Amino acid sequence: MKINKSAGLWIITERAIRLLSGIFLFAAIARHLGPQNFGNLSVTLGILAILAALPNMGADNINISEIKKQNYSNVLIGSAILVRLALCIPAIAAAIIISLGNSEISPLIIASSTLIPIAAINIINHTLLAHGNFKSYAKYGCIALTLGATLKIYGIISGKPTLYFSIIIPLESLTITTLSLKKIGGFKLLIECIKTAKKTSAINYAKLCKPTAVSAILVGIYLKIELILIGYWLGGEAAGKWAIVVLCITPWTLLSAATLPILNSKLAGIPTDSIPYQNVLTRFIQANMIAGALSIPFNYLFYKYIISNIMGNEFRDLENLIAIASISIIPILLGAIQEVSIAHRRTTYIVLKKAIIGIPFSIISLKLMTSHFGLEGAAISLTASYFFTAVLLNIFFDKHFHSALLNSLNSSNSIRR
Template sequence: MIGKLSTFLNKNSGFTRYLKNTSWLMGEKVLRLLIALSVGVWVTRYLGPEQFGILSYAQSFVGIFSALSSLGLNDIIIRELVKSEDRKELILGSSFGLQTLGSSVIMLILIVNIYYNDNEPLTNKIIIILGLLTFVNSFNVIASYFHSQVKSRFYAMAGLVGVFISALLKVYLILGGYSLIYFVYVLAFDVIFLCSGLVWFYMKSGQSLFAWKFSWPMAKNLLKDAWPLILSGIIVSIYMKIDQVMIKEYLGNSEVGQYSAAVRLSEAWYFIPTIICSSLFPAIINAKLKDDTLYMERLQKLYNLMVVLGAVIIVPVLLFSDWMINILYGEAFQRSAGVLNIHILGSVFVFLGVANQKWFISENFQAYNIICLGIGMLANIALNILMIPKMGIMGAAYATLVSQFMASVLAPVLFTKTRNSFYMMLKALFFVQVFKKGKLV
């Protein structure tokens, strides 16, 4: 097997190049995960449920509107740069201008909300700081440029250095007994350092920000292609963040802290299906062009793999959740264990959903993807309204689990064109043909 893989890589230098590019992204994500499970957990434990709840609420509230900043342009930028690299200054300049405009809209929304809400002054201050950071994030168009050039190592290197410095600063703040707002400043430093690193690598490679040009015709063309991604991004943002916002409104900051501590452990693994599916997606598209039977076989194997990976994560968490929460967060967060047990079950649906989105793209069914996500979002909001007042944070966990199943697995059965993916996911969930003679097939 190893010999075959080696021969394949030698004969496919282009594939090797993309594999190395992906490995940089994977390495950066793994390191971030390790730091999150060490320093990040220490920060959570240090802040306690109340203070951590304030931070989590502010992040979730701003996160709901984050899609208005990126405008779903990242993948569109990559596609356009690959097609027309000679127009990169026009593409990057127009994208940067659009994202800056989107950040301005976000700030307007946040300022109006702060004027009318009854949050604590500290909460509103954190919301404003996080909102301002969306302007800095506009420089992430440079990351799209590096991805288009298969040079993701520059993005990863900037991120790796930044995350190390950020971790050291957080340890210093903990040992020094600093208050919550200083940890917010470190979050701001994280974003600013990453974007500064991208700018530095961009200029070092011989490029210039001053060569960027904004063009309304280019901007309109980008938005024309990106609007489905903008809509789906808004839906996903609401879908993923609304529970913590609603918990704060119903139950208060401390309950948000208990819930968020569990959610961060559960969601820490979500980068795995994203990277794996992105890496395998070209092979699936290639199979679709050659043979429909091979195409369906590879899709089924991808769904099978997602379920197996989900199970590998879920089982240990269910067995050791109480111990994990006590060791990582301490007794103050003990009620987070019950939330973790429920929330982690949704991982398998999230993993399948990521794979299914690739199928939507390969079949050009993006509109159906938006509808399915919308069904999940509406279900999540409705279930949270019904269950949080009665069951507290456990109700929010159950609402998330059910809505993830509806959006990722159940919704495709509603439409004739997407029903086949529902059957494939169902086969994977019930391990039908997942294992054959003890081997994953």
């Protein structure tokens, strides 16, 4: 399938709008709730992101690739949905158990637990993207974004409590999935897919995604561990401030993620050991490295002169934290591209190995740095951890991608026209 530039532009534009609106809206929510309550909300969403990783199975790129390779098979889609829904059971059970241990976040976890089944059925979105319907997906994203923004603004204006925001946040993802389902055939197609599901197909899908499912949980822990541990070690107010730091980093990953389905489609029909494959991969690496480098001064200035004025005095003086933590965007973007390459090469065990080593490194580094330098230490630890897992560990575990990374640093030799 040929992916034209206008199709890619649609989805990149949608992500850019989501990036900017997300920063402004969550900054306003932070000001409305205050550091303590915003910290509780952020910790809740962090916990659920880890649990939702189980039914999601870390299979976003695998889904797009396999759906295309198997000619949009209803058997594959239905079998995958059943496997993913089955994994919701232990994830929801874990959410209930965790909620019993903390009275402050207990109602928030229960209210936002709909994120777990939504993560299971988002293979519907991947089906739409596998068809190359980037324009439709971007439009649905904008509709969901508008709905979510309206509900958030209403909550702020009317003085709604933290529980209200924990209820409405999952609605955006649900809206996108519902509209995507309607586009590809509606509930009639969904029922047909589930009816045609086969045990052998489900087993094969589970086997293919088993490494990424385990990795997704470990990566989820890796991505959210700082927030959760900061809340535990330094308190809810510190967690609220750290959530703002993360808020300034996350949207850049969303913007990068907008290009990944395009990269996925471009690489799907190219042999992984070919020069054209390496050329496409190298171009994406170079573009994302530039974007990561530009994000550092942008984040610093954007927070200092705009976001800090929106959030008020309780969230001021975070610019140094944001500048340090923004350096981590470079390895985060590189890691996202690597996941696409791994999905095509079916070497998903690489992610698992890196996560197993990366999590203890991150925890130990975070503990040492926060003990001596507080939140600034957390920012340094975050950046060091991402470079360790996304760059250094590739020397040992993914020489294929490491080679592409080295080629991208030497642009005069990396692209053979």
